[in-house]
Amino acid sequence: MPRSIQGLAAGLEWTTFRALLPDLREKRVLDLGCGFGWHCRYAQEHGARVVVGIDLSEKMLERARTTTYQPEIEYHRCAIEDIDFAADQFDIVISSLALHYVEPFDRVCRKVHHCLTPNGAFVFSVEHPIFTALPAQSWYHGPAGQRLHWPLDNYQEEGPRQTNWLTDNVIKYHRTVATYVNTVIDSGFRMTRLEEPKPDPEITDPDVLDQSRRPTFLVIASIREQNANR
Ligand SMILES: C[S@@+](CC[C@H](N)C(=O)[O-])C[C@H]1O[C@@H](n2cnc3c(N)ncnc32)[C@H](O)[C@@H]1O
Numbered sequence: 001m002p003r004s005i006q007g008l009a010a011g012l013e014w015t016t017f018r019a020l021l022p023d024l025r026e027k028r029v030l031d032l033g034c035g036f037g038w039h040c041r042y043a044q045e046h047g048a049r050v051v052v053g054i055d056l057s058e059k060m061l062e063r064a065r066t067t068t069y070q071p072e073i074e075y076h077r078c079a080i081e082d083i084d085f086a087a088d089q090f091d092i093v094i095s096s097l098a099l100h101y102v103e104p105f106d107r108v109c110r111k112v113h114h115c116l117t118p119n120g121a122f123v124f125s126v127e128h129p130i131f132t133a134l135p136a137q138s139w140y141h142g143p144a145g146q147r148l149h150w151p152l153d154n155y156q157e158e159g160p161r162q163t164n165w166l167t168d169n170v171i172k173y174h175r176t177v178a179t180y181v182n183t184v185i186d187s188g189f190r191m192t193r194l195e196e197p198k199p200d201p202e203i204t205d206p207d208v209l210d211q212s213r214r215p216t217f218l219v220i221a222s223i224r225e226q227n228a229n230r
Contacts, residue, residue: 017096017197025048028090031053056077098126100132116224128177132175
């Protein structure tokens with residue numbers, strides 16, 4: 001994946017995601033599903049005081065550790081759904097393209113709420129529900145191989161989708177946009193922004209331009225309500 005080699009700039013959603021991040025200076029940041037640690041290093045380089053990245057994959061973490069020289073960043077092997085941090089331990093929780101791999105999204109939101117300080121920020125991106133509805137995750141092609149349209153079906157049927165993404169039998173969890181939004185709100189957050197990033201206007205690569213024919217990513221920014229008691 002370009003992201004694996006070139007880092008954050010190679011991600012179509014990064015410009016949008018970055019714009020939704022609050023000021024990182026002196027903040028304690030948790031990154032759920034940190035992968036190679038790109039966002040952790042970005043947070044530290046932009047002034048975060050403490051950065052914790054968690055991921056299920058020891059291989060991803062190994063690579064994150066070897067490419068990280070900053071002592072402020074800690075990586076832990078842990079499933080996102082199993083996090084167990086102290087109340088108010090973080091000022092900002094981020095997650096980039098990982099939460100669609102997690103089944104109990106409501107439980108994760110409640111745990112994020114618990115470990116965030118009041119007025120703390122929760123910013124995350126996922127594959128867009130229009131993208132995850134069908135397991136094939138592929139264009140509908142015409143006889144000459146041209147991309148005719150992006151098929152959408154079973155949108156309201158939430159649950160696992162067995163996909164072949166980079167490797168066979170990857171399970172992603174499809175949820176509707178309404179479920180993402182309402183779960184965040186019901187968990188005690190005030191949503192401040194919902195974005196569906198588009199390719200930058202200067203892009204000429206037709207493969208990338210096709211990403212504007214349907215949303216690929218959903219990015220949600222929210223603030224932990226000050227007085228919510230959950
Ligand atoms: C598409 S990668 C994104 C990595 C990184 N956030 C980024 O944007 O560069 C998804 C990451 O989520 C991790 N992941 C998937 N399911 C997970 C789970 N249940 N708990 C923790 N990490 C998980 C994977 O190991 C992988 O590193």
